[in-house]
Amino acid sequence: MPYHSIVCIKQVPDTANVTAEAMKADGTVNRAALPAIFNPDDLRALEIALTVRDRHGGTVTALTMGPPMAAAALRECLYRGADRAILLTDRRAAASDTLATSYILSQAIKTIGNYDFVFCGRQAIDGDTAQVGPQCAEKLGIPQVTYLEQLVELRDRTARIRRNVGNGWELVEVRLPVLVTVLDTAAEPRPPAARRVMKYKRARVRAELEAAVKAESEAAAGGKPLPADQLDAEVERRAERLRCAGLMMEQWNLDDIRADLAWCGLSGSPTKVHRVQAIVLTKSGYTEIPATEEGVRRLIRELVVDHTLG
C-alpha cells in the first residue's frame, strides 16, 4: 500500500567548517560567514522517506520553516526525488524557540493532512536540541519513535523500527501515523539526480520571484523601483509560467496554517538565552607518547585519571 510522508528539513549554517569569522564579537553566530547547508540528519530523514515511497508507492512532501533563502534546501529535496515542497516563511515566526517552532510545524503538518509518516532529522547542527521532532509529535497527538537506525518492516498500518539507544538498540513496533526522528547513520543519502537538477533548478517560491523582480527593476530603472502593482503583475506572470511547468514551490505564512500568533515567534517562545559564552580552547603544551607498551600504558592511566576514559 502507498504511504504518504512529510519530511521536516532545515537549512543550517555549516558549523562543521567553522572559520575564525564564525562568531561575532557579541558571541552570536555570524551567518554571513558560514555557508548555509542542508542539515545532515535531515538528509537521512529524506532518504528514509524516499526509500519508503520507492518501495511502497505514495508521496514525499518536504516542509521547511525559514527565510526565503531556505528554498535552496527545498530544491535539494526536489533534486533527490521529493514530490512536493513547501516553504513556511513569515516574519512573525522569527525568533521562535523549539516550542514555537514545533507548534508552527505541527500546524503546517495538519494543514498538509493525510500523512502516514512525519520524518525529522534527529537534530539540527546549529541548535543541537533534538526537541522539535518530539514536540511536534506531542502537538499532533501521534506516537513518536526517536533515533531511527533502520526501518525494519512496514506492513499495512504498522512499522517496525530499530532505534539506537546509545549502547545498544531496541526494536519497536508502532501504529501509523507516526513521527520518526532519524540518525545520521540510518542511510547513505542518495545523490541529486541529474535530470531532476536540470528540471528543478528553475523551481522557485514566490518570495524569490518577488526579490528577483524587485532587484531587476531597480537595476533597470537606475535604483528607482517600479510601482507596486506593476511589480506584482510581473511576479504573477512569472509565477503562472512556473506553475504551468510544475516548478512553483508552495509558500505559506502563519495565516495559511491558521496559527495562533500568541504561540508563534518571540511571544510563543518561553526560552530566553541568558548568556552566550565564547570558549576558546587553547593548548598549553603537548606530550610525546613513545610507541611502546610502557608509553601506551602511561597514556591509558592518564586518561583514566583524567576521567576521559571509563
Place this chain on the structure above:
Amino acid sequence: MPNFFLDNDDILFLFDHFDLGELARVQERGFADAQAGIDYAPVDEADAADNYRRVLEIVGDVAGNTIAPRAEQIDDEGNTLNEDGTVTLHPLVADNLRSLAQADLMGFTLPRKYGGLNCPNLVYTMAIEMVSRADGSLMNIFGLQGIAETINAFADDAIKDEYLPRFARGEVTGAMVLTEPDAGSDLQAIRLRAIEDEDGRWYLRGVKRFITNGCGEVLLTLARSEPDISDGRGLSLFVSDRSPRVRVRHLEHKLGIHGSPTCELVYDDLPAKLIGQRQRGLITYVMALMNGARVGIAAQSLGIAEAAYRLARTYANSRKQFGGPIERLPAVAEMVTDMKIQLEAARALTYETSRICDLENNNMLVLELQGGVGAPPASKEELKQRKDLARTLKRLNGMLTPMAKYYASEMCNRVADTTIQVLGGSGYMRDYPAERYLRDARITNIYEGTSQLQVVAAVRGVCSGAFERRMAEFEELQYTDPLLAELKAKLIAGREEVLKAIAYVKSQGTDYLDLSGRKLVDAAAAVYIGHLFLQQAAAARVPFAMPGCGTGVQPMLGSDRLAALRARKARVARRFINAEMPRVRLNCEVIATGDRTPLEEYALLAGPVPPKD
C-alpha cells in the same frame, strides 16, 4: 566533503577555456528537445553550460564522497565468481553503481528520448576522469557507456527502444566482447561463431577472453557470421542479454583494477540480435566503438594520475628530512613539478580530442539526417562545407584519438611511478595508495590497443598532413605577450624539425616509419600540446569552423581567478616547451641517423632465445 570537480582548478579552468556554451548549440541541435517539451532539456547555450556544470558537480560529489572512500577495500577484496558461472560484484562496487544510477549518470551521452543526459563527449571525458581519480577500476564499468552509444548509432529502432532506456536508468551494464585467446590486438582473427537458423534467428558459440565486465547484463559481441571469409569482413556485431547460455568460466587475477571483473566467457548457443548490417561489425562499428573507448582510457589515465600526483604533492610537502620538507630538495621539486605539468599536458590533449570528437559526431549526424524525415533542409553550400569538415575532422581525429590515448596512458604510468619514488619506502608499502595507483595505471597503456598500436595509428596522421594543417591553424594565432610570442617561435622551430623528420622517414619505407613511430609521435605531440598551453594562457582558441555553432557563455570562474590561472598557464607553457623542445630535436636527430639495426640485426642485438627449462 571533497568534490573532485570543484577542488580541481585545472578542470574548472578548462571547462571555461573550452567554453561549453559554444559546443552546446551544436550538441543540442538548436535546442529542439526543449521545444518538444522535454522538461529537463536546456533552452539556450547558457542553460546547457549550466547543466553541464551541475552534472559535473554531482559527479565530483559522488566521486569524492562516495566512491573514493571505498576504493581501498574493493581493491583488497575484488569480485567473486560463483559456481554457476555468474559473478557477484563486490557489494561496494554494486553500491557505487547504484549511486551513479540514482544520480542519472549512466546514460551520460544518450539522447533524451531514451532518458539520457545528451551531454557532449567533452563533459563525459571530464566525468570519467573524476570517477577514475576516485577508483580507477570503477571507470571500467562507468566508462563503458560507449556500448549504449554504439547501439544508438548503429542498431535499428526496435533494439534501441529495448535496450537504451535500461542503460540510461542504470538497470543494466554492458560489456564489449571482442578479445579471444588467439585474437587480441589482431581482431581479424576472431573465431567465435554466429549461426543463423532458418527463421533468421542468430546464436553465438565459442569462447571470449579478457572481457571487462563480461558478467554485465548486456553483451555486445563481435562474432564470425561469414565462416567463408577469414578476415575482418567476415565479422558482425551482435547484442544479447545475459542468460544461462553464456557462462563465466574464469575471473582473471590481475595486477590492478581489482574492482573491474575481467571474465572468460563460454557461449553455448546464446541467442543474439544483429546490430546494423552483416560484415560491418569490425570494420565500421567496432572501430567507432574503440575510438570512443580510447578517449575513455585517456580520461581514466588522467584520473589515476591526478590521484597519484595529489598524494605525491601532499607527501613532499609534509615529509621532513634533513631539517625541512623534502620538496625543498631540488630532485624532489623537479619530480613533483614535472608530474603536474605532464598531467596538465595530457589533459590538454585529451580534452582537445574530446572536443574534436564532439564536432565530428555532431557534424556526421547532421549529414546523415539530411535524407531523413523532418530533417532541416540545408543549402548546397552548407552541405559542401559540412562534407569538407567531415573529412578534415575525421583525419584530425584519426591522429588525435590514438595520440591522446598513448600520451595520457604513458604519462599516467610515469606519474604513478614517480609518486612511489617521491614517497620512497612508504610508497612501496601498502600503507599508502601509491602502489595501488601504479598497479591500476599499468593497464592503461595496454588495453583498448597497446601504446605500440596507438603509435602505429597516430603516426599515419602525423605523416599524412593532419598534423601540418593543424599546426598552420595554430600558428596563425598571434600572441601579444612577449613570453608567449617567444615560446611560439620555439614551437615553430620544433614543427620544422618534425616536418623534416617526416620527410626523411617517408623516403625510407614503411618499416622505418613504424620503427620511428614513437619518436615522431612524441615529437608531434609535444609541439601540439605546446600550442594548446599557449592558447590556454592567452585565452585564444581556433574557433569552430562549423555551421550553427553557438557564441559561448560567461565563464564560471571569476575574472580574477581566471586571470591568475592563465598567468600560471604561461609559466607551465614555458617550463613545458623549454623542457620538451630539446627532446623533439633529440627524437628527430635519432630518426635522421636512419638506424634500423633493431630490424636488420635483431638476432644479434636481442641475443639468443633463452633455452627452455
